[in-house]
Amino acid sequence: MKKDDIRFHVVFITLAYKDVSVSDFFNYAVCQVNQAMGLAEQNVRVTVISRFSTDKKISRNGVEYYFVNDGKSSCLKKWQLSKKTTNLVFSMNPDIIHLHGFFFPRFFNYLLRKNKGKSKVVLEYHSDSIPRKLKWIAARNFRKVDKIIFANYQAARLWAKSFSLSENKWAFSIECAPDSKFMKRESARQISGFSGFPIFLWNSRLITRRDPLTVISGFEAFLKLGTYPYSHFYMMIPDCDEALFMELTQKIAASELLKNAVSIIKERKPLNKIAAYFNSADYVISGSLEDGYGYGVADAMSCGVIPIVTDISTFKQITGNGLVGGLWEAGNAKLLAESITLTVSRTFPTIKDEALRVSNYFDKHLSQKAH
Template identity: 30%
Template sequence: MVPSARAEATSKLHVVYLNYWYEPEMTSLDDLLKTYVTMARWVQALRTEGAEVTVFQRFHRNATIERGGVEFVLHEDRQDPRLRKWQRPGSFHRQVQQRSAAISSQGTLAVVHFNGLHFPLQLRALRAGLPKGSAIAVQHHAERPARGLRGRLQQWGLGAADGFLFAASELASAWVVDGMIRTHQPVYQVMEGSTDFRRQDRTSARARTGIRGDPILLWVGRLIALKDPLAVLRGFEAILHQRPGARLYMVYGSEALLPEVRACIAQTRLLSGSVTLLGPRPHAELESIYNSADYFVLGSHYEGSGYALTEALACGVVPVVTDIASFRALTDGGRIGACWRPGDSAAFAAAFHRASSESHQIHAERAVKFFEEHLSFTAIARKAITAYRDLAMKRAGLTP
């Protein structure tokens, strides 16, 4: 290939986005896109930023549909809708492999986006039939390394990847220590999803939601031990001694700890008069709820990323969240708002007082700016394209 033709070919990038799961009740592509909003917005952002994109989706019928410049290939097979870890969808893989071969034959850089680190058999089977020049980028979705025989199988399977996308590079450390990710496999920090929520006028939002307080704290997350709502409630009680006008509103889906949460609130007059359990809310209502709040709080001990925190940042809600890897990445190393030690209610109260003693306006503007530059769909698409291109050029034997 002459230099000019070579440069033209390597400037083109085609992402083959692979998705194994679908819900049995889905009947159309519209159902898929409404349910898998993150996937839909991710691939559209990639297309907007200049990459060619083909989505291969297992489904209960065959169809090829174009939406917004993105090609969706629905593939019917006999495997379970929620693919089990030992099932290898051969016909689906062959279709992906054939398309990847056609892309590579045109001299275009090709990369397969593979979701999840818990499908080692499928990853190896896919790699075996891909053309040598097609790279595989595996995206982390909160999984943790397996142990024992499963761990060894996982290690073997992940050896087929060219590189990995993690919402926070720190989250890859356990995988590196366990030998699941080798030194020749680069890790790229790319948030796994984003939001279309944006900052709105606080007075208007509060008029819509009826949310009041000085200041207003917001929890959006499941009531489970991993997110530790009880630590937040105990810390909030301490906050009320100095900020009696503060109010905490809690939005949640899973109610595993709801009895304990209610009991904790009922134990003191301070909490019972200052905490409102909003319960589940339609996602469309959350934008106004976020924009009614001053501070966003969570007590998570572990997260694979942080969708609710991302939504809060987009709306200019100042975070007071736990000091864990994913939240450090999402708060610019804790420079936006404040971080606190998981499980330590006193540390939560101290972090809140630290954050609230500084200019709320400055932190809110910093949150929105960081979101736009690093966490919006446009920003993560650009980061992903950089990673894809790097991996594809290395796989093709070219210098990035």
């Protein structure tokens, strides 16, 4: 990219990281990597600065990545600063500073004071919560920020009510893969080893707010109907709450139906193979009680996987209020079973056409090209 062609310079900041290798960063931070790459393709100079366990600089797909070891733990505490990170940001004189997450009010306050209005500042919501003791700092920070990015209007309205945010600060975006990764199911299943009729997918962390126990109960209720006795549910769990994982596996082990119809995949799949696993499924199920962006569902949809998801605002937006897939009331296993039954009976007889419809919907409404 020629210097004269550059429209502006954006620096993305990520303050929490996983204790993995730098190469694995590009496997787990897929949405943020795609977001940066999508901007770089539009003649924007993009720099990603991430706190990390080691210091390193990498150039990849037109984006410069700086990994910063500031000597603190992987998840910066809400009251901590990272001056090493902040100093690097301002050494670059960016036009826009983009911080991922609301979790770090004290760091953000320090960043704003040091910025002194020189760079535009954007804050992006990721299903965050702020401790009550630090809300006064957050409220002051929000007044000084230029834009706050939300996935949907409902989330924006909720935060606006809590912190008196004016609507001219709101912006909306859904981070997803840059384009569709649709492939033939037969080819994909040769790679993944998935089998079933139909095949269901869980593609999310195993944490309380994703409500996996309700999902597994609803799936068991669906199996009990006996309409699709060869159904199989693959739960891809890259991260988990170990206590919740134990509870989940005990619930599966106690049920003959679930033991034969549920497989758990804990290891994170390489980025160059993950699309094959998504493309191996017919349906993706989510039980999220809240979700900032719905990454796992949107990524599966990019491969034409039909969503069966809770009726939270994020999923209503992603699915066009149920235009594709099925919606069910969060926390209600019985209604999940009904939603699976209804969605499968409506779509499975023409599953190839339905998969293409979801993939096309993704390209038109959710992909980087659509934004």
